[in-house]
Amino acid sequence: REMIGYTNNIKDNDEYTYNHSVNVAVYSLFIGSLLDLNKEELRELCQAALLHDLGKSNIPNEILNKKGKLTKEEFELVKKHPLDGYKLSKEMPFLSEKVRYGILCHHEREDGSGYPYGIKGEEINLYAKIIAIGDVYDALTSERVYKEKSTPFEAIEEFYNMGFEKFDTNILNLFLKNIVQLYVNSKVELSNGRVGKIKFIHPNKITQPVVKIDGDYLKLWEDNYLKIEEIVG
Ligand SMILES: [Fe+2]
Missing domain, CATH: 1.10.3210.10 (Hypothetical protein af1432)
Structure with a gap:
């Protein structure tokens, strides 16, 4: 009190x-x-x-x-x-x-x-x-x-x-x-403008998750120029 x-x-x-x-x-x-x-x-x-x-x-x-x-x-x-x-x-x-x-x-x-x-x-x-x-x-x-x-x-x-x-x-x-x-399954916007969902976070690559966009799984760690710009939901 x-x-x-x-x-x-x-x-x-x-x-x-x-x-x-x-x-x-x-x-x-x-x-x-x-x-x-x-x-x-x-x-x-x-x-x-x-x-x-x-x-x-x-x-x-x-x-x-x-x-x-x-x-x-x-x-x-x-x-x-x-x-x-x-x-x-x-x-x-x-x-x-x-x-x-x-x-x-x-x-x-x-x-x-x-x-x-x-x-x-x-x-x-x-x-x-x-x-x-x-x-x-x-x-x-x-x-x-x-x-x-x-x-x-x-x-x-x-x-x-x-x-x-x-x-x-x-x-x-x-x-x-x-x-x-806590952000697995969050909706995110990437730096190329595309929107997807975080599906997996590799314990050794926590800044570069796997993002699912239109059925494709994109491993962000395979593209160092692409990043998560914003969490949208
Ligand atoms: Fe302080």
Whole structure:
């Protein structure tokens, strides 16, 4: 019950951050169940995910929804939100310290390239590692004022390009290979304009599924120029 009040505060502040937080909670719970976390851990993970961007309430909306690139000063301000969120979460006695660390460390990266502390690997709290993946995945697959949304298949390429080693690779692998399976039987539009249905996803070629078009099965991995442009249904 207490959680609803706090998440509603996020909603009043910025609608995108609220929707994003709910999405990240759904992805985090998906990962948590793939990792066989127990009920209590899933509850804590959900709290941390819903509140992970709590500290963004201190950032002006013009910066949060800015179209162009952030200036150095603006980015420094944005980088304060994990610590601000942690401080705000201290005022919520029903949260455990593990949950607060999940909020504090969700922008830390496995290789030490994250913020606020640049800690790495096992120094990063498990909830934060999970939320980091859900956070980036939702950002990639959502439309923003400054960018179009990516398909789940493009998002996998983007994780690879930005450096999959920034994330816990075991958790990232587990998440990506399971999330794409949810798109089997989805209707998709290919880059040549044709529409078909995803029929099979090869575990070793998860970005290039088999698509059925007018009775033909097209193996996308046989044509590197053809890709899924959009999920249409
Ligand atoms: Fe964040």
